[in-house]
Amino acid sequence: MPGILNYTNMIRIENVSKDLGEFKLNDATLQIDEGEYFIILGPTGAGKTILIETIAGIYRPDSGRVFLDKTDVTNVLPKDRQISMVYQDYMLFPHLTVEGNIGFGLRQKKVDKSEIKAKTNEITDLLGISHLLGRYPGTLSGGEKQRIAIARAVVTEPKVLLLDEPLSALDSRTTERLSAELARIHKLMGTTTIHVTHSFEEAFALGDRIAVMCGGRIIQVGTPDEVFRRPNSKFIADFVGVANLFRGRSVVHDDISEVRIDGISVVSSTVASGDVSVSIRPEDILISKREIDSSARNSFSGEITEVKDMGGIVRTVVDVGLPFVVALTKRSYEDLRLAPGTRVCIAFKASGVHIF
C-alpha cells in the first residue's frame, strides 16, 4: 500500500520511552529507510545504546511502538525480529571457536550443516578472516574480533544491522581501516544499518543521515551536512565543535593530497586518495584583510557572512565558495575591524587539514 505508508521505511519508532534507572530513553520518534546507513550520535550516557537495544527487542518500551518493515514488533521477541547487533566489546562467545561463533545464528535457525559451512566461508572470505576459523576469541586482536562480530551478525542476513560504538575500542589506525570496511560491507550487502557513535568524524564519514541524542532525547535528525552546518541547538553546536567538515575527492601527487570540494581545492599533508572526508579546526585558520603572505599552502578569499561572539572567542563564517568557520580572539577581531560583509583572506597549512 505505497502512498498510505512510506514504503521505504525499514524501522519506524513512535514516541518510545524506556526508563532503566541509570539510562533512559525519552519519547523517541525516528524513521529509518531501507538500505540507509543511519548514525546515532551523542555523548556517553545520551541513551544511544538503550535506543538500539529497544529496537533489537532486548527491552520492551514503557510506552510507544516499534515497527520493522511495516509490521508492529513492539511485543515481538528479539529472535523473531531479524535484527542483528554488534556491541562495542564484541561479545564473542569465548567457549566457541570463531567458526562456532559465526555459525551460531544459523544453527539456531536449524540451517543445514553444509549450508552453514558455505555461508561461513563466504562471509569470512569477504572479511579476510578465513584463517581464524579454528581459533578461540581469547587469542585474537581487537580488529579481528570486530570483523568476527560483524560476520556473526550479517551471516544470518538480517533486515537491520545494529552497531554499538563499533570502532571506539580500537586504535586509530585500525579504526580508519575498519571504518572503510564498514562502508564497503554496507555498499556490498545493502543492509539497513544503525551505527551508534560519539565521534562526529565517524558520523560525518559514514552516515547517510544522523540523529543526535542528548539526555535520552533525539534532538536533531538530518544529513551530516544539515546537522554540522545548521545545528539546531547550542548543545549540538558545542558537541560537534562547529568544525569545518567537508566531503570531497582526493588525488595524491608528490606525497600530498589535493582534495576537490565543490569547486575549490584544498591541499593536505595526510596522504589518502578517493572519496574522503576533511576537517580543519577553526582555530587553525588565519584571517586577514589583505593577501596573506605565509608558508600556508591553502589560501582563499571571500566575504564574512556570519559573526558569533562566544565570550573570549569570536567565530566568523567566511564564504569562499565553501563556508569556513574561523575562530579568533575577540581582541584580534576588534583590531582587524572585521564585520559581516567584510572582504577577507583566509589561509591554513596543509598539515592542518585532517583527512579521514
Added chain:
Amino acid sequence: MLIKESTLKIVTISVTLLLAIFILSLLSGIVTHTSLQSLLASIASKEIRFAIKLSLITSVISTLMCIAVAIPAAYALARYDFFGKTLIQTIVDLPLALPPIVAGVGLLLIFGTTSFGAWLSSSGLKFVFTPYGIIIAQFTVNISFMLLIMRSTFEGISPRYEYVAQTLGCNPVQAFLQTTLPMSKNGLIAGGIITWCKGIGEFGAALMLAGAIRMRTETLPISLYLNMSCGDLDLAMAAATIMIIISVVSLYIFELYARHTQLY
C-alpha cells in the same frame, strides 16, 4: 648499613609456617595412629564400606539438588531487580552463618512435628531418622554456599552475551543455556566440588534430623562419632582418614578450577 631481612617478613612467614605445621601434625596424627595394615582392614570392614557408600550417595544427590536450585536462584539474584530482593538475599544467605546443628533442629521440627511433615511421611517421604534426612540436611547447610559461588559467577558474565544470542535466534532460556551457562563451567565445577566435599563432612544437621544409627544413617562423620564413642579407634581412624583423602583431593580440584575461572 647492610640490608637485612625485615622483621616483618620473618615474623609473618614464621606464623604461617607454624600454622602449616600445626595442621599437618593433626592430620598425620590421625593417619599414623594405626598401622597401615589395620587401617586397610578397617576400611574393608562392612561398617566402613557402608559408611563410604552412604556418604557418597547422599552427598552426590544433595550436591545435584544444590546445583539445581542454585542455578535459577543465583540467576534471578544476579540479573533481575524485584520487590524485596535485598531481604530475600539476606534470608537465602543465612545458612552460611547458621550453626548446622540449629538448622538440624529446625528441619526436625518441620518434618517431625508439623502436618506438612506428617503429609510427606504418609506419602512415603520419611526424613526423620532416614538417609533422606541426611540428604536434606546436607542440602540445607550447603545450598547458600553454592548459591553464593553461582551468583558471583553469573554476575561476572555480561548479560550482553545473552542479548546477542537472542538477536541471533535464541529465546531467553536458550540464550542462557547456550552462553551464560557454558561460560559458567568453571564456577559450576568449583562450587560443585566444594559443596560435595562439605556434604561428605556434614555432621550437625544430619545428626539432629537423621540421627546416628549404626548401619542405617551411618555416614563417614557419623561413623567416626559412633566408633569414637564406643572406643573402636581403628574404625574411627579409618573413617577420618578417608575424609582427609577426600578433602585433599577435592581442594586440589577446586583450586584447579577456581584459579582458572575467567571473568567475561
